[in-house]
Amino acid sequence: MEDKHNATRDKVSCDRKACPVRGVMPFLLGVAVALVFGWWLFPALLYSEQEQPVNFNHKTHVANAGLDCSHCHYLRADGTFSAFPSTEECAVCHRVLIGDSKAERVFWNDYVRTGKQVKWLVYQKQPDNVFFSHAPHSQQNCNNCHTFSTKELCGFCHPSMANGTPEYKLNRLSGYTKDTMKMWRCERCHANPNHLAGTSANNACFVCHK
Amino acid sequence: MFDRRDFLKFIGGGAVGTLATPVIWQGLDDVSIWTQNWPWIPRIDKGNNKNVYVRTTSKLCPSAAGLRVRLVNGRPVRALGDVDHPLSRGGLSALAAAEVQLLYSPARLRRPLKRSDDGTYVAISWDEAQSILTEKLAAAKAQKSLFCLSGDENGTMNEVLSALTARAGSNDFYMMPSDAQSTAAAWRAMGGTGRVGYDFANSDYVLAVGAGVLENWGPVVANRRAWGQARPADGKLAMRVAYAGPMQNNTAAGADLWLPVRPGADTAFLLGLVHELAASGSVPEGFAPLKDLAAKWDAEHAAAVAGIAPASIVRVAKELREAKAPLVIVGSETGQGCPAAPVILGIALNIMLGRLNRDGGMRALPVAAPALEQAMSYDRMMQQDFMAAAAAMAAGKRAAPALFLAYEANPVYAMPAPGVDKLIEDAGFSVSFSCFLDETARRCDLVLPAAMGLERFDDVVTPYGVGEAVYALSVPVARPLFEARAAGDVLLTCAANAEMKLGFSSYLNVLRAKVRRIGGVEWETLLKGECAVTRRVEPVLELALPMQILKEAAQAVPDKPAKGALAVATVTKRAFGTPDSGLPPFATKLVGKDIAGSALTARMNRATAEKAGLREGQMIRLSAGKASIPAKVVLFEGVAQDSVALAAGFGHTDFDSFNDGKGANVMRLFSVVEEPGTGLAVWSCPDVTVAKA
Numbered sequence: 001m002e003d004k005h006n007a008t009r010d011k012v013s014c015d016r017k018a019c020p021v022r023g024v025m026p027f028l029l030g031v032a033v034a035l036v037f038g039w040w041l042f043p044a045l046l047y048s049e050q051e052q053p054v055n056f057n058h059k060t061h062v063a064n065a066g067l068d069c070s071h072c073h074y075l076r077a078d079g080t081f082s083a084f085p086s087t088e089e090c091a092v093c094h095r096v097l098i099g100d101s102k103a104e105r106v107f108w109n110d111y112v113r114t115g116k117q118v119k120w121l122v123y124q125k126q127p128d129n130v131f132f133s134h135a136p137h138s139q140q141n142c143n144n145c146h147t148f149s150t151k152e153l154c155g156f157c158h159p160s161m162a163n164g165t166p167e168y169k170l171n172r173l174s175g176y177t178k179d180t181m182k183m184w185r186c187e188r189c190h191a192n193p194n195h196l197a198g199t200s201a202n203n204a205c206f207v208c209h210k
Numbered sequence: 211m212f213d214r215r216d217f218l219k220f221i222g223g224g225a226v227g228t229l230a231t232p233v234i235w236q237g238l239d240d241v242s243i244w245t246q247n248w249p250w251i252p253r254i255d256k257g258n259n260k261n262v263y264v265r266t267t268s269k270l271c272p273s274a275a276g277l278r279v280r281l282v283n284g285r286p287v288r289a290l291g292d293v294d295h296p297l298s299r300g301g302l303s304a305l306a307a308a309e310v311q312l313l314y315s316p317a318r319l320r321r322p323l324k325r326s327d328d329g330t331y332v333a334i335s336w337d338e339a340q341s342i343l344t345e346k347l348a349a350a351k352a353q354k355s356l357f358c359l360s361g362d363e364n365g366t367m368n369e370v371l372s373a374l375t376a377r378a379g380s381n382d383f384y385m386m387p388s389d390a391q392s393t394a395a396a397w398r399a400m401g402g403t404g405r406v407g408y409d410f411a412n413s414d415y416v417l418a419v420g421a422g423v424l425e426n427w428g429p430v431v432a433n434r435r436a437w438g439q440a441r442p443a444d445g446k447l448a449m450r451v452a453y454a455g456p457m458q459n460n461t462a463a464g465a466d467l468w469l470p471v472r473p474g475a476d477t478a479f480l481l482g483l484v485h486e487l488a489a490s491g492s493v494p495e496g497f498a499p500l501k502d503l504a505a506k507w508d509a510e511h512a513a514a515v516a517g518i519a520p521a522s523i524v525r526v527a528k529e530l531r532e533a534k535a536p537l538v539i540v541g542s543e544t545g546q547g548c549p550a551a552p553v554i555l556g557i558a559l560n561i562m563l564g565r566l567n568r569d570g571g572m573r574a575l576p577v578a579a580p581a582l583e584q585a586m587s588y589d590r591m592m593q594q595d596f597m598a599a600a601a602a603m604a605a606g607k608r609a610a611p612a613l614f615l616a617y618e619a620n621p622v623y624a625m626p627a628p629g630v631d632k633l634i635e636d637a638g639f640s641v642s643f644s645c646f647l648d649e650t651a652r653r654c655d656l657v658l659p660a661a662m663g664l665e666r667f668d669d670v671v672t673p674y675g676v677g678e679a680v681y682a683l684s685v686p687v688a689r690p691l692f693e694a695r696a697a698g699d700v701l702l703t704c705a706a707n708a709e710m711k712l713g714f715s716s717y718l719n720v721l722r723a724k725v726r727r728i729g730g731v732e733w734e735t736l737l738k739g740e741c742a743v744t745r746r747v748e749p750v751l752e753l754a755l756p757m758q759i760l761k762e763a764a765q766a767v768p769d770k771p772a773k774g775a776l777a778v779a780t781v782t783k784r785a786f787g788t789p790d791s792g793l794p795p796f797a798t799k800l801v802g803k804d805i806a807g808s809a810l811t812a813r814m815n816r817a818t819a820e821k822a823g824l825r826e827g828q829m830i831r832l833s834a835g836k837a838s839i840p841a842k843v844v845l846f847e848g849v850a851q852d853s854v855a856l857a858a859g860f861g862h863t864d865f866d867s868f869n870d871g872k873g874a875n876v877m878r879l880f881s882v883v884e885e886p887g888t889g890l891a892v893w894s895c896p897d898v899t900v901a902k903a
Contacts, residue, residue, distance in 0.1 A: 034223070034226070
């Protein structure tokens with residue numbers, strides 16, 4: 001019995017000594033599986049993909065129609081932000097069918113003709129403890145020093161919007177979308193000492209957190 | 211062959227590999243965010259919603275600030291200041307700013323409640339509630355015993371309640387005690403007509419004695435705006451402020467000169483000023499007796515009693531004399547229970563300075579006639595002394611009423627004496643119209659949810675302290691939440707059912723009638739948020755100095771606190787809310803050092819603390835008579851010598867989880883005494899003894 005046990009141990013030990021790659025293979029396999037899971041499967045599991053009720057494309061409106069971000073997403077006179085345009089505002093151009101795409105027909109039939117508002121899925125929602133206003137982040141303020149185009153300025157916080165129809169991915173755990181800005185992204189400007197001189201956008205907690 | 215060792219290697223590799231993926235790091239981040247997704251936070255639909263701004267006037271805040279309420283898709287979300295409103299000039303108080311959020315307060319009364327036989331409340335329908343109220347009103351009428359108490363400081367609702375009381379054959383309509391009553395008593399004792407107003411905005415030198423003109427007194431929002439506009443950072447200083455009070459509060463912080471006058475020594479300070487002014491110039495006709503009375507109150511003596519430097523009194527007198535439009539305002543730190551004597555002295559000083567009925571001075575404002583025939587006049591309302599009546603009932607000198615009806619009033623919490631509890635307890639039946647389930651409501655037999663100011667039509671008639679007659683409407687910006695109803699409509703309906711018709715079918719019609727009485731302004735104009743303002747004043751033909759009142763007041767000035775005792779300086783801020791509203795939300799930054807954790811702070815200067823053998827952070831008990839409250843010592847050099855500063859507005863016991871158990875109710879230390887000469891029930895400023903807890 002003792003001989004048999006010793007013989008087996010010697011054989012295994014001998015195999016590993018003979019082939020060092022064989023010895024680390026399980027470890028490397030574990031690393032590979034973890035990487036595949038972590039970078040491919042985990043995001044697929046974490047985010048649920050949803051589609052906008054209307055197949056809207058930013059590229060079509062900006063590149064083809066020559067619109068600017070602020071044509072549809074504007075600050076009102078009282079400083080509040082309009083966010084998504086209403087169906088009436090879209091209908092300023094879309095009062096008649098523009099082109100013959102399926103998305104255009106759906107939008108025209110279901111919304112423009114009926115006056116129904118589109119329940120757009122919101123790409124970025126800040127939690128209640130963040131007091132964010134678009135008003136101080138306007139071209140008027142930022143272009144005191146910079147020369148940002150609307151697209152550039154808006155693109156700082158909404159980079160994926162330029163990609164035609166951005167994917168809407170909702171984080172199943174946190175309840176926020178993948179596009180939602182984290183604080184470190186706000187701090188690219190707020191923690192920049194150069195901003196302190198010309199703006200009140202310092203990085204103190206109470207600037208954003210009420 | 212994949213053996214156990216290989217498996218462990220695989221797991222190890224997996225663990226190492228995982229560290230290089232977002233699984234752990236993002237997972238932890240997302241989980242931490244998930245833990246903050248409280249399900250009870252209301253979600254706002256953040257789309258392209260319709261924004262509407264409605265102009266109205268705050269009924270919740272005693273400063274009656276003009277509001278622009280922002281509605282998103284019809285839902286009120288924020289209160290902003292109205293730059294065109296004479297009572298706010300674009301500013302807001304901490305209370306008015308929270309008025310929208312208070313609509314959703316957990317303490318709001320949701321439905322009518324009736325006390326059952328076993329003492330618990332049961333929910334009832336409005337039909338049943340109105341039927342009970344009608345029956346009780348009819349019974350009160352039969353016994354001529356209706357007692358109404360109103361917490362509304364400036365609305366026509368007081369006319370409805372006083373008319374209802376009169377229809378029941380009773381005279382027992384009262385308003386919650388306030389500085390307005392003390393000032394009216396002073397003005398009445400001098401033979402003045404109309405009502406006293408202070409033209410703060412047009413003055414170039416304001417001396418505020420006791421009155422926190424930049425923090426809690428009168429139209430504080432308008433005052434602060436006027437003060438700010440008169441003191442531009444890069445322009446000429448158009449207004450200076452001197453404040454005499456025991457605590458370095460926000461009024462003192464904004465003032466150019468702070469005089470730490472000991473609590474209860476206002477009269478000595480004012481007599482010192484009278485002496486200085488009389489000594490340096492001629493006195494008006496009929497003021498010789500006052501000059502004689504003030505003869506012994508030279509700067510040395512007055513300053514010694516008031517606990518300040520004699521040079522301060524000389525300086526203030528000189529600055530008052532030299533100012534083009536000086537104004538003297540006298541009030542109390544708590545806004546209630548102020549004796550009339552110091553107010554008389556304040557009015558006398560204004561007369562000596564030639565500031566009566568002048569722009570930037572003290573002005574006698576006209577009073578509009580009541581809209582309801584049976585309603586009490588403004589003068590009569592001001593004479594009705596609630597605490598005197600409650601004390602008489604508690605002492606058995608008067609019979610308890612058949613029906614006690616409180617309207618937006620919380621006397622159980624706010625009044626110093628325990629007589630209020632007994633009044634409600636002994637009443638045949640008690641009813642509270644309240645927005646919140648407060649201490650008074652919880653003692654009543656029938657509790658009715660009143661619509662808040664943003665949910666009903668109401669009005670504001672010249673709030674106390676303003677320098678011109680103002681009339682503004684308060685309009686509903688949203689439908690009442692829960693089952694709340696406008697109290698005016700409910701009372702008019704029940705009164706009609708009880709054969710006590712008041713001549714109006716709805717409160718809206720009462721307001722229309724009031725607007726007609728005011729005259730000179732269209733209803734539609736007021737609905738849009740405009741105000742009716744008149745700078746007309748009542749001619750003051752003959753004023754007399756009630757010398758007996760002043761003599762008795764001068765004799766009663768305390769020399770200094772009893773040995774080992776401290777004088778109480780109360781601290782009141784709009785950020786503490788009112789007795790009816792409780793603490794408003796968002797005020798955590800403004801409460802500051804008024805409480806420490808759940809303990810009320812007792813602020814005193816180091817010399818006072820060392821004299822009493824106390825140290826920073828020590829828990830103590832402050833006692834006055836049989837009453838005592840716990841507090842925590844905080845050293846602060848901005849408190850007068852031998853005084854302790856305590857915040858009023860904490861220590862609720864039956865309000866909600868945001869109020870209860872937070873600090874202590876400082877009013878428990880006060881007692882009610884009768885002011886000699888006027889008979890006014892005033893709060894005595896006790897000298898408290900300190901014991902280590």
